[in-house]
Amino acid sequence: MGLDVNWALRWLTLSAQAMAEHREELIELDRPIGDSDHGENMDRGFKAVMVKLAEVPPETAGAALKLTAMTLMSKVGGAAGPLYGTAFLRAATALGETADIDAATLASAFQAARDGIVARGKAESGDKTMVDAWTPAVDAAAAAAGDSDVHKVLAAAAEAAEAGAVSTDPMLARKGRASYLGERSIGHRDPGAVSSALILRAAAGAAE
Amino acid sequence: MTVNLVVVSHSDKIADGAAELAAQMAPDVLILPAGGTDDGRIGTSLERVMAALEQAGDANGDGIVVLTDLGSAVMTAESAVEFMADPSSVLLADAPLVEGLVAAAVAAQAGAAAEGVKEAAEAVYRPPAAPQHAHEHRPPEATGDFELVNQAGMHARPAAKIAGGLSGLDAEVTLNGVDGASMTELMMLGAAKGTVLHVEASGPDAAKAVDYLRGLITAGFGEP
Numbered sequence: 001m002g003l004d005v006n007w008a009l010r011w012l013t014l015s016a017q018a019m020a021e022h023r024e025e026l027i028e029l030d031r032p033i034g035d036s037d038h039g040e041n042m043d044r045g046f047k048a049v050m051v052k053l054a055e056v057p058p059e060t061a062g063a064a065l066k067l068t069a070m071t072l073m074s075k076v077g078g079a080a081g082p083l084y085g086t087a088f089l090r091a092a093t094a095l096g097e098t099a100d101i102d103a104a105t106l107a108s109a110f111q112a113a114r115d116g117i118v119a120r121g122k123a124e125s126g127d128k129t130m131v132d133a134w135t136p137a138v139d140a141a142a143a144a145a146g147d148s149d150v151h152k153v154l155a156a157a158a159e160a161a162e163a164g165a166v167s168t169d170p171m172l173a174r175k176g177r178a179s180y181l182g183e184r185s186i187g188h189r190d191p192g193a194v195s196s197a198l199i200l201r202a203a204a205g206a207a208e
Numbered sequence: 209m210t211v212n213l214v215v216v217s218h219s220d221k222i223a224d225g226a227a228e229l230a231a232q233m234a235p236d237v238l239i240l241p242a243g244g245t246d247d248g249r250i251g252t253s254l255e256r257v258m259a260a261l262e263q264a265g266d267a268n269g270d271g272i273v274v275l276t277d278l279g280s281a282v283m284t285a286e287s288a289v290e291f292m293a294d295p296s297s298v299l300l301a302d303a304p305l306v307e308g309l310v311a312a313a314v315a316a317q318a319g320a321a322a323e324g325v326k327e328a329a330e331a332v333y334r335p336p337a338a339p340q341h342a343h344e345h346r347p348p349e350a351t352g353d354f355e356l357v358n359q360a361g362m363h364a365r366p367a368a369k370i371a372g373g374l375s376g377l378d379a380e381v382t383l384n385g386v387d388g389a390s391m392t393e394l395m396m397l398g399a400a401k402g403t404v405l406h407v408e409a410s411g412p413d414a415a416k417a418v419d420y421l422r423g424l425i426t427a428g429f430g431e432p
Binding site: 075077079176 | 245246249250251252253254255256279280283284286287
């Protein structure tokens with residue numbers, strides 16, 4: 001059994017809950033190295049996603065992710081808007097009309113999402129950005145896809161993203177507002193990597 | 209028809225203000241601000257940018273050039289272009305917002321095509337033209353020396369008139385060694401009233417360019 005539209009809707013709902021729960025934490029992380037709006041922006045963006053999904057309930061996972069993409073791009077406001085927007089849009093394209101998402105398709109959707117973030121933000125691994133959560137997650141998902149179990153793919157991605165977020169602590173920021181701080185960005189965890197890990201954890205939680 | 213411009217900024221006020229400033233020097237150019245978020249906060253909104261791009265597209269111009277400020281403004285603009293029916297009709301200029309917009313507007317006002325408008329915006333980044341001796345082996349086809357007679361001397365509006373007028377001519381023109389097509393370089397001359405500007409022009413429209421500058425400068429750019 002693969003994943004369907006109900007999984008996607010639970011994923012987005014759990015993501016919205018996570019953004020609301022971790023709003024203050026993300027704001028605090030963003031304060032020393034950004035403009036302290038990441039928590040607020042993500043919370044607002046996903047609240048708007050919930051409203052949109054209720055207005056026009058999508059019929060496929062791909063449609064749900066596409067609606068999410070458009071909403072985040074319009075409502076988040078900060079750089080996270082076009083970055084997550086592009087990620088969800090590329091994932092939606094990768095899923096297409098698929099009603100029953102298998103492990104390989106899921107892993108390729110995560111990869112498409114990561115590639116979208118890289119294309120839009122032009123960040124590389126080690127730049128202290130959300131890419132540092134996504135790239136290990138994509139690699140772990142691809143490795144786990146061999147067992148053809150979507151739950152394993154989701155769990156591996158979530159775990160790797162969380163470790164990836166922690167790995168940003170000692171990094172020197174080379175992209176975004178944090179890069180203006182140079183050396184002073186060292187020792188802080190990247191808020192975008194943390195929110196990415198929360199979203200990938202929500203994806204795993206939605207399949208339980 | 210002219211190229212239409214869209215200004216994407218994190219701040220509604222910056223987008224509006226930059227558009228207002230540029231419009232002063234380019235009254236016939238459509239400049240659409242798309243700043244801030246839907247609910248008036250600092251940030252950028254795909255919806256706002258797409259609305260401006262669609263309006264610019266409907267306005268039936270010679271293409272659209274987009275000027276942006278930092279970070280998400282660039283990314284939101286790129287995303288919006290991806291959603292356009294005809295992405296090739298839109299060019300993103302990689303230029304400082306205010307200076308780039310003014311240069312772009314002046315070029316658009318003078319009738320430059322989209323590529324030329326983008327180029328004009330991005331040229332404000334570049335260091336001033338190579339010193340004159342680089343061209344010594346090729347004598348100018350037309351020259352002239354004209355004194356600045358207006359009170360304020362060389363400032364934004366005269367620089368815009370010079371650069372704007374010259375961009376419609378097929379000639380390479382320097383004024384005291386700087387590129388006459390570059391508004392920024394002209395302003396950096398810091399030439400006050402009484403300064404004599406030495407004009408050198410080459411190309412098919414060289415004589416026309418010198419005549420144009422003679423008329424403009426000796427009349428004090430229509431200023432007191």
